[in-house]
Amino acid sequence: xxxxxxxxxxxxxxxxxxxxxxxxxxxxxxxxxxxxxxxxxxxxxxxxxxxxxxxxxxxxxxxxxxxxxxxxxxxxxxxxxxxxxxxxxxxxxxxxx
Numbered sequence: 856x857x858x859x860x861x862x863x864x865x866x867x868x869x870x871x872x873x874x875x876x877x878x879x880x881x882x883x884x885x886x887x888x889x890x891x892x893x894x895x896x897x898x899x900x901x902x903x904x905x906x907x908x909x910x911x912x913x914x915x916x917x918x919x920x921x922x923x924x925x926x927x928x929x930x931x932x933x934x935x936x937x938x939x940x941x942x943x944x945x946x947x948x949x950x951x952x
Contacts, residue, residue, distance in 0.1 A: 858903045859935045860896060869941040873923065892920045892941075899936045903929045915939065 877885040895918055898905065909915040909926060918925040926940045 856934060857900045858929070859933075860900060860938065861935050862938045865940055866938050873941060873943075888921055892923075892925070895920055896925070896938065899927070903936050919944070 874885055874889070877888055899918070904916070906916045906918045906927075909917040909924075915926040915928055918927065920941075922944055923941055924944050925938060926942070928937045928939065929935075930937060
């Protein structure tokens with residue numbers, strides 16, 4: 856069964872901050888990162904449990920993409936993967952949940 860992907864309102868704001876940050880580097884860095892990210896998120900449609908449970912808050916699973924962590928939840932009843940946040944792995948993540 857394929858799961859749907861739902862981006863919560865916090866995700867686009869996180870994405871925009873990361874895009875602005877990555878655009879400061881070599882040409883193509885931003886595009887390469889977001890291409891990789893889209894592929895990883897797309898795989899969640901078929902394998903929503905492929906990523907480990909986030910050890911600090913077990914309500915979430917964590918998908919690692921480069922130096923960033925995407926936190927998501929799987930809603931089994933509606934077959935939806937809810938993408939909550941995308942944050943730098945170096946941050947104190949709990950302060951941003």
